[in-house]
Amino acid sequence: MVSHDDYLSGQSAALAGGTTMTMDFVMPTNGSYIKGLEAYFKNAEVAVTDYGFHAQIIFWNQTVSDELEIMVKEYGMNSFKFFQALDFMIRDDQMLEGFEKCKSLGAIAMLHAENGDSVTHEQKKLLALGVTSVKGHPLSRPPFVC
Incomplete structure (x- = not known):
């Protein structure tokens, strides 16, 4: 997914409008959410507001389950958005497994329900x-x- 702004320009615009905190959705890099999260942290080095991250769960397997646990326990990320829409669709059984994993970690599971x-x-x-x-x-x- 491509944005037309970066943390500096996007957050500068947010500050001009009075917004002092932003949340971004992390996408996996080369199939890894940890690599994706690390890339987002690097991009955020120029941030001018407080910020946080969610992750967009667009596929599910044991590796994602393991990485979700790392993101919660080591990075403090606590919300994950699952998709039933378009190119990001996951199957219902995968969504339910992901919801159960979130529950076991005390994380929030969100659903893009289309x-x-x-x-x-x-x-x-x-x-x-x-x-x-x-x-x-x-x-x-x-x-x-x-």
Whole structure:
């Protein structure tokens, strides 16, 4: 995932608006959440506000489970967001395993609860109709699946 700003420019803008603390979502680097977290800490060396990290759990296996424990116990990270949407979807059984792991560690499990397959289906219909602007975003998420 690519951002158009870095910690210095993004947090400077936040400070100008009165925000003094930001939270960023850590993504894995080369399949490792620890490597991802270390990269985010390096990027945050220029931070001008207080900051913290969540992790976006976009896949689940034993390595992720082990790294989640390290992130909680050694880095103090205590919130993890699981995805049921789009390219970040994980299976329900993996999500439940992750929730159980979070519970065992006293960490907070969050859920991005969209029906990814339905969103993709609606996006294809909108693209076929020529809807390519930001207006298509809410239209691709009908209330019956959100």
